[in-house]
Amino acid sequence: MTTLTIFFCGTGSTKFDTTHANYWDGELVSSLAARHTGREFAEWIVVDGPGTGNLQADELFVQNKDYGLSGTLFGKGWEENVQHAVNIIKGKCTWQRLRLTEAEYTRLKAAGIPIEDVKAEGSWFWRKYNYGERSITQQALQEQIIKTFRKDGVIPTQVNLVGWSRGGISCHMLANAMYNDAQLAHIPVNIFAIDPVPGIGNFQEHRVKLNRNVKEYVGFYARDERSKGFSCVIPQTAVGTRTHVFPMPGRHATLVGNASADGVSGPKALAEPGRIVRHFVETCLQRWGTPLAKTLKLNDADIKTHTDAMLRDAAKYKLMEKCSYTWFTELDEGERQVSLGSNGVRFSAVKGGIYAPQSGLATSLLDVGAYRHIY
Secondary structure, eight states, X not given: OOEEEEEEOOTTOOTTGGGOTTOTTOOHHHHHHHTBOSOBTTTEEEEOOTTSOOTTTTTOSSOOOOOTHHHHHHOTTHHHHHXXXXXXXXXXXXXXXXXXXXXXXXXXXXXTOOOOOOEEESXXXXXXXXXXXXXXXXXXXXXXXXXXXXXXSSSXXXXXXEEETHHXXXXXXXXXXXXXXXXXXXXXXXXXXXXXXXXXXXXXXXHHBOOTTEEEEEEEXXXXXXXXXXXXXXXXXXXXXXXXXXXXXXXXXXXXXXXXXXXXXXXXXXXXXXXXXXXXXXXXXXXXXXXXXXXXXXXXHHHHHHHHHHHHTHHHHHHHTTOOTTSOBOOOTTSOEEEETTEEEEGGGOOSTTBSSTTGGGOOTTOGGGGGGGO
């Protein structure tokens, strides 16, 4: 049996953000992926977020393109990211990069590999260069890794999903794509979503509703985010899905390791929300069968130390509500507006018997025992 873990980065974020200047100890999703102790492609993958310049284009199992600003603004490219993940689960690509890029050609030539010289095509005015064909594609190599290292067959027996921002919404999209695929509908799915935000106009059902293939859903939500267009989604889950949602002080990026006072850039000032979220995503992933190295292993006393610090810094978190990633802030009437399924509600209104704890997003920071539900 194989447990496959898929890490979806947020908008503008990539697998290389383990050393991004805006995150004092690395961006959370990329750092988690880097600390998976299993075999990449067979047991885990990390998917760059929309608006990242398509750095993974040569490795994807589906053809994609650089959507540029439309990726950042509207999430263009995430449908392809989800289809890539579906193909990885099945261990079969639907597209391969057959031609060498200039960088690959130059690297192979410098290494003394015997390949044909570059060919110029067309007249000087519209000249193009053909750098030759790949004898073995990246996709073919990755397919072979999957076939070799997945145990008891190519199709995994469980899929764990982690995502931040549009990466969190991508988790919803992938779970639904699996549910609607006869080959994958039987696979149990677990999701850990960190402030899943779809962006304006992206509240379709497959982004805000989940089916019964999702066995457990854990979501952490940024209480002090007020940017226009950053309404987060608490998905409608199926009967029988264990559903846990928790509030956390700070802004959208605070929860994944941005410790600056404004949630954008600056020195480490408010690191506690990111530490707590990291601890619980590590806890859940390990409970779900994902092997990780260098985990925090916080105890109740550690968590209380962090929550006490957040309570002392309440005024600093309150100031964050005046900041915006999009220049404008929501008319919040004192609370962040969120999307419960497809319905807009107040942040603290997300509670009730379907959640554990029932206090949901109204859970107090003083209630350290509330986290017992996800140990």
